[in-house]
Amino acid sequence: MFKGKVAVVTGSTSGIGLAYARAFAKEGANIVINGLGDAAAIETERARIETDFGVKCLYSPANMLKPEEIEGMVKLAETELGSCDILVNNAGIQHVSPIEEFPIDKWNMIIAINLSAAFFAMRAAIPGMKARKWGRIINTASAHALVASPFKSAYVSAKHGIAGLTKTAALETAQFGITVNAICPGYVWTPLVEKQIPDTAKARGISEEEVKKNVILAAQPTKEFVTVEEVAAYAVFLASDNARSITGSMQSIDGGWTAE
Numbered sequence: 001m002f003k004g005k006v007a008v009v010t011g012s013t014s015g016i017g018l019a020y021a022r023a024f025a026k027e028g029a030n031i032v033i034n035g036l037g038d039a040a041a042i043e044t045e046r047a048r049i050e051t052d053f054g055v056k057c058l059y060s061p062a063n064m065l066k067p068e069e070i071e072g073m074v075k076l077a078e079t080e081l082g083s084c085d086i087l088v089n090n091a092g093i094q095h096v097s098p099i100e101e102f103p104i105d106k107w108n109m110i111i112a113i114n115l116s117a118a119f120f121a122m123r124a125a126i127p128g129m130k131a132r133k134w135g136r137i138i139n140t141a142s143a144h145a146l147v148a149s150p151f152k153s154a155y156v157s158a159k160h161g162i163a164g165l166t167k168t169a170a171l172e173t174a175q176f177g178i179t180v181n182a183i184c185p186g187y188v189w190t191p192l193v194e195k196q197i198p199d200t201a202k203a204r205g206i207s208e209e210e211v212k213k214n215v216i217l218a219a220q221p222t223k224e225f226v227t228v229e230e231v232a233a234y235a236v237f238l239a240s241d242n243a244r245s246i247t248g249s250m251q252s253i254d255g256g257w258t259a260e
């Protein structure tokens, strides 16, 4: 479906991002992966995308805290692979604590990585998309772009911000063959969710098992985690020609969470 196109996926060394990268590669797109982690493990994933799907896959080490590196990641796609046609803003981190104890550096990092990085990547990618009259921007928001949970002030603020950024960018690009949408997953079992369990247990004064059962899956009427493959398949649809009239939208994939 995406032969000849290039997809840049931020935060794709793990979790949902890696599933996006593999799903776009499966459809023939050349890929730029990005994210933190062990260099050898990242190289293994990068090479696996090339051998599994017969596409080119480059790794950009851009740190989403640094605007100039984010711009460099888009430039890498344009100079080495020819374009940045599909931009998936996905890198994200979480921190769980009451507002009065929330570390200031964590607030700043979450706003920078989960919100500002998407702005810097769009700012760099939109001129090329406009010139080619085709582009797809997909932002991984969250159910927390639509509703809140206690003890996640920075994350909920950043994700509500992504909703506003998505709508604004959609309006600015609507007549250039570009769509901009946000996917709003509920709980997906990834390292990001696994890592917040101990702090959530502490903040709520309950055991880690109770967090999983009574906090996390309690939010989801299906009582099941969403899978990374389901989220990635949704992104592939949003990038397809059949989705060309879907723009500025928040797409829930949350097992019914935000219906309650």
Ligand code: NAD
Pocket (backbone or CB within 6 Å): 010, 011, 012, 013, 014, 015, 016, 017, 034, 035, 036, 037, 062, 063, 064, 065, 090, 091, 092, 093, 113, 114, 140, 141, 142, 143, 184, 185, 186, 187, 188, 189, 190, 191, 192, 193
């Ligand atoms: P994850 O921890 O598996 O992946 C996060 C990715 O972001 C990793 O590749 C990591 O290296 C990268 N990253 C973190 N800081 C970075 C930085 N400074 N520079 C570059 N890359 C950086 O988590 P995930 O669950 O796959 O999360 C992906 C996205 O999905 C996030 O935006 C998250 O908020 C969102 N999301 C996750 C869930 C869930 O339940 N897992 C639900 C809704 C939304």
